Amino acid sequence: MPTTPTREIVTLSGELHLVPVVEFEPGSYARQERPRPGGSGEEVPRDWQHYWEQSLADSGLHLEPLFSGSWFVPISRLTDPHVLRQMLRIKLETIDSAEPVELFDRVIAMSGGQVLFEGEHVVLTPRCCGDLSDLENWEAAARREPDGFWIGHPQVFASWEEPWLLLREEEPDRNGVHRAWHLSPHALAEAVLAARKEQEDFARRLIPLLSERFPPEMTHPLASVLSGLGMPEGTDNP
Structure with a gap:
């Protein structure tokens, strides 16, 4: 007989941090076929860590993920020009030759998003299809405008429960618990x-590398979009 999911609400009373991360999908950087680990990241994190490291090493990347088994790398660690060039190569490889208007219609923010920490403890990570532009959803939630909150799927819902912002997961965890947080x-x-x-600093680091491939009038808007900040105010599509 299936168990009835329970709801567990945790009040986050410690210091909160929101850490922007980029997702480095290993298959995009691998240059050779290799067997995937037999289990999820939660079940065999070390195997996935090894697989991820080997795949990225094919492209000359040696990165430290957010935690073992994760594909997320904090953008604060993305400072090496070689790493940034490889990241941009993968992101833009199918649209480099696009006309300028088409380019800005097709470019979206880097995959990943923001990781919510309480102190050193990871509370929430980005979900599937999340990206750096999800910052605007966190900003809206902080303004007590939680409708439409999105950090990928499975969905995390946001609502206002005076005096708290409530975040709650759509699906129960492996133990049948619907996790939720007051903050x-x-x-x-x-x-x-x-x-x-952090994302503004990241955009500034991208500008000189984008200038190697795009005209000057495109580099600033491109860096802003890729960094999840949208088109700069007062900027028309080049």
Whole structure:
């Protein structure tokens, strides 16, 4: 007889951090076929870590993930020009030859998103189809405008329960528990500001590398979009 899912709400009273991350999908960087681990990242994290490291090494990348078995890398660690060039090569390989208007219609933010930490503890990671532009959803939630909150799927829903912002998972975990969290919108707002600064710094690091492949009038808008910040204000599609 199936068990009835239970709901567990945790109040996050510690310091909150929102860490922007990029997802490095190993198959995109691998240059040779290799067997995938026989189990999920939760079940065999070391096997997935080894598979991920070997795949990225094919493209000359040696990165430290957010945690063992993860494909997420904090953007604060993405400073090596070679790493950034390889990342941009994969992201833009099918659209380099597009006309400028087509290019900006087709380019979206880097896959990944933002990881919510309480102190050193990971609370929430981006879900499938999340990207760096999900920062705007965290910003809206911090303004107490949680409708439409999205960080990928399976869905995490956001709502307002005075005086807390409530985040709750759509699906139960392996133990049949629907996890949920109460957090202070003020604490989240501070975390969001820090995350935006990190993404702005990331965009600045991309500009000189994009300038190697695109005309000057395109590099700033491209860097902004790829970094999840959208088109800069007052900028028309080149």
